[in-house]
Amino acid sequence: MSLKELTSRYVPSIDAEMRAVVQGAEEGRGSLFGMLRYHLGWADASFERCDERSGKRVRPVLCLMSCESCGGSWQQALPAAAAIELLHNFTLIHDDIEDQDETRRGRPTVWSIWGEAQGINAGDTLFAVSQLAILRLREKGIPASTVVEAARLLNETSVDLTGGQHLDIEFESRNDVTVEDYLAMIEGKTAALVSCSCELGALIAGAPASQREHLRAFGRHSGLAFQMLDDVLGTWGDSLITGKPVGADIARRKKTLPLLHGLERSPELRTLMSQDALSDADVGHVRSLLEEIGSREYAERLARDHHEAALTALERANLRGPAGEALRELAQELLNRRR
DSSP, X not given: OOHHHHHHHHHHHHHHHHHHHHHHHHTTOHHHHHHHHHHTTXXXXXXXXXXXXXXXXXXXXXXXXXXHHTTOOTTTTHHHHXXXXXXXXXXXXXXXXXXXXXXXXXXXXXXXXXXXXHHHHHHHHHHHHHHHHHHGGGGGTOOXXXXXXXXXXXXXXXXXXXHHHHHHHHHTTOSOOOHHHHHHHHIIIIIHHHHHHHHHHHHHTTOOHHHHHHHHHHHHHHHHHHHHHHHHHHHHOOHHHHSSOTTHHHHTTOOOHHHXXXXXXXXXXXXXXXXXXOOHHHHHHHHHHHHHHTXXXXXXXXXXXXXXXXXXXXXXXXXXXXXXXXXHHHHXXXXXXXX
């Protein structure tokens, strides 16, 4: 069974589990949960039902694939998969407020419609709902001790996520951010939840500690490679494919891996980026300088190194069946993506 076939099998069940846990907590809280349903793509801004689906569900799919490839029942892992996706969406609501982004996936963001205070409250609620979701593992016959371990892992990951976001926000007002600082930030903001997704699946399958650790490493290296490639696409990607203007990250002065690598090596680049405003021509010049310095090559090479490390960890995990093959296919897809 291919990656596409497995994903098609998993996603409707993931969405059904997410809807069940949200609906179970919604009673008497209509407009608040209307905001959650809007953000998740289940309702429009009038809280009327719609068919838009938000996100690709990559993280919960990784959880179910990891569980099945370790010999477990993917259906038993559905509450964990739902918890992961709900937790991810909590971070998106808060990120949109912190970054003042007014659109996400082609629709106005929660805060831009209902205000920052309600947006914060909606994000906090989604975090709490993710905690309720993970506890539903007990209803799937998962031992209480495993449920507690799963909840611990989810909450440790939450601390990593917010720690990474803290650094990302802090970087906006700092001019001394290094490549090492950046790597510490994406460990938390990006890699932590991917790593958690894979380890949770193995935990629920009852996999031995060594197999759990290899899958955790696979998730970590995959997450790091994903973010590094995202930085490359944000600087040199095709706007018709990525949906973002060429050089969008440079224009926003976002401290990406290529830019930080270049700033450490080029006085001209440091002078250019210190200007009060960057014209389109300036953005083009920055992109050219980064190419000349070798910053694009550096970022792409580092992403490939983490991709290779992810594949090595996957081999060491000694996974079974179609789900194991699908994990390898997904890793290749992430490396070769163009958006």
